[in-house]
Amino acid sequence: METPFTNHLSFEHIYEPAEDSFLLMDAIEADDFWLRETVKPTICLEIGSGSGIVCSAVAKFLNVFCLATDINSLACRATRETAQRAGVIVECVNADLVKPVVTGKIDMLIFNPPYVPTENYEVASSNIAHTWAGGLNGRQVMDRLFPLLPELLSERGVFYLVLLEQNRPQEVERILQMQGLECQIVMKRRAGIEKLCVLRASKAQII
């Protein structure tokens, strides 16, 4: 997967691509064959696209229409610029999680959430806090998404989520399994003090 350029951006108010961003891209790239042959995604949605590096890379890599949301309007702007420079289409909406997105259409959902455990009041306290502050167990933001997944995803929909060890990946798996999703940790990596992994959840058993 080609890494889109982000050197036109300043990272004062948006997330600068880091190990977690690259881990997510690598996990998707490793599923190349399965995605193309089995899932055959038409519509992809990235939540919290930030600089736009991940969705732009995915839009170039797979023949999909990419939508993105971010709660930070500067990130939406950055995502558009990054996509333009990479010569791909990514459409960005300034929104909270997937609130304005209609149900049943998303074949591929990706999220590198704010996952760092913090005090709850720190979540959403600034544009930069949005990029990392995850509240209790780092789960405050992503936990709001989980109940929406079965409706949001299409029949063959898959979901890729970056998690930190402190987010309790096994507990997340159980929550998603209770929604009827099949779960698997597809990649793990240590980045400095962070133990990161990517969880893949899919609606149908399409392995």
Add this chain to the structure above:
Amino acid sequence: MKLLTHNMLSSRCIKGVSVGYPLKISAKNVRLVNCDFDTDFTVRIIQKLDWNALWEAAESVGHADDIPKNLSDIDDYDKNDEFLRKVHHVVLEVEVIEGELECPETGRKFPIEDGVPNMLLNEDEV
């Protein structure tokens, strides 16, 4: 905002709104862009579309002549190159740069600036 994006947005997240779809478009600035055409991709996109919402959106930005009001009027659309190219044009090449989306039930307006709809809600709206 492309019309394909509009096709996938609703205002159902507003408190008291039951469907919130399709959102009305009022466009102040519409731009045409070029995108590569791909037959297979366009067919797959059509399968995802809410056709009525697309037609209404096309009408509101002055492109209703490009596509039929009813998809069922077109036989074997997946083999109709001329039709597929028109759909491709309407869903991907027409972009609302400045304007507003409006909730069909409450009239709540969402501004579109630089092609990005702002669909953030205040706490008292959810």
